[in-house]
Amino acid sequence: AQTVTQSQPEMSVQEAETVTLSCTYDTSESDYYLFWYKQPPSRQMILVIRQEAYKQQNATENRFSVNFQKAAKSFSLKISDSQLGDAAMYFCALNSGGSNYKLTFGKGTLLTVNP
Amino acid sequence: GAVVSQHPSRVICKSGTSVKIECRSLDFQATTMFWYRQFPKQSLMLMATSNEGSKATYEQGVEKDKFLINHASLTLSTLTVTSAHPEDSSFYICSARAGWGLNTGELFFGEGSRLTVL
Numbered sequence: 001a002q003t004v005t006q007s008q009p010e011m012s013v014q015e016a017e018t019v020t021l022s023c024t025y026d027t028s029e030s031d032y033y034l035f036w037y038k039q040p041p042s043r044q045m046i047l048v049i050r051q052e053a054y055k056q057q058n059a060t061e062n063r064f065s066v067n068f069q070k071a072a073k074s075f076s077l078k079i080s081d082s083q084l085g086d087a088a089m090y091f092c093a094l095n096s097g098g099s100n101y102k103l104t105f106g107k108g109t110l111l112t113v114n115p
Numbered sequence: 116g117a118v119v120s121q122h123p124s125r126v127i128c129k130s131g132t133s134v135k136i137e138c139r140s141l142d143f144q145a146t147t148m149f150w151y152r153q154f155p156k157q158s159l160m161l162m163a164t165s166n167e168g169s170k171a172t173y174e175q176g177v178e179k180d181k182f183l184i185n186h187a188s189l190t191l192s193t194l195t196v197t198s199a200h201p202e203d204s205s206f207y208i209c210s211a212r213a214g215w216g217l218n219t220g221e222l223f224f225g226e227g228s229r230l231t232v233l
Contacts, residue, residue: 035221043153043206045224091158095222101147101212103222105158 023092121225138209145211
């Protein structure tokens with residue numbers, strides 16, 4: 001079984017500041033994928049960033065970067081220069097592969113960006 | 116590319132009626148589609164996995180006779196909520212896995228459908 005834990009139900013950040021969202025996971029697989037998805041009020045799930053477990057280099061996408069610590073099974077998301085449009089629910093997700101590629105989601109972190 | 120469209124986005128129905136929600140992959144073939152349910156301020160709960168041309172695999176606790184899933188083609192999966200009751204009111208989201216060779220592990224999500232049962 002695979003699990004994803006997000007220990008921060010809510011976070012807030014000032015506009016233009018940096019915020020880090022935490023995520024830990026557990027899986028018995030050696031090859032897997034980790035994702036951060038954003039769900040704004042529209043409820044559309046948007047992929048923010050992806051990390052392949054076999055890659056040691058941390059993924060980055062513009063203002064978004066991750067700190068992937070494989071041994072500690074930790075996968076945090078850092079948002080730099082936060083913008084009002086970043087306000088959303090953020091879900092950490094794990095895909096351990098297999099024949100169907102099911103995603104396991106964390107409970108989510110609600111991010112508020114203050115002007 | 117990799118667009119998934121869900122329809123309808125909102126539906127209101129009377130208790131006891133059935134409602135069908137469609138999930139289409141617009142520009143790729145989806146070998147596998149997933150259906151989730153999401154309650155307010157909660158995470159996505161996987162209901163079932165559907166593979167084209169075969170029966171859906173339901174997660175534990177999900178009534179397969181209540182939530183009928185059909186994946187008749189590589190671009191369309193449908194979720195039918197049968198004999199809907201107010202407790203079935205929720206936000207339903209589909210996602211699709213692309214059938215192409217590149218293995219990214221990524222799933223592509225539809226816009227979601229809000230079901231309200233009166």
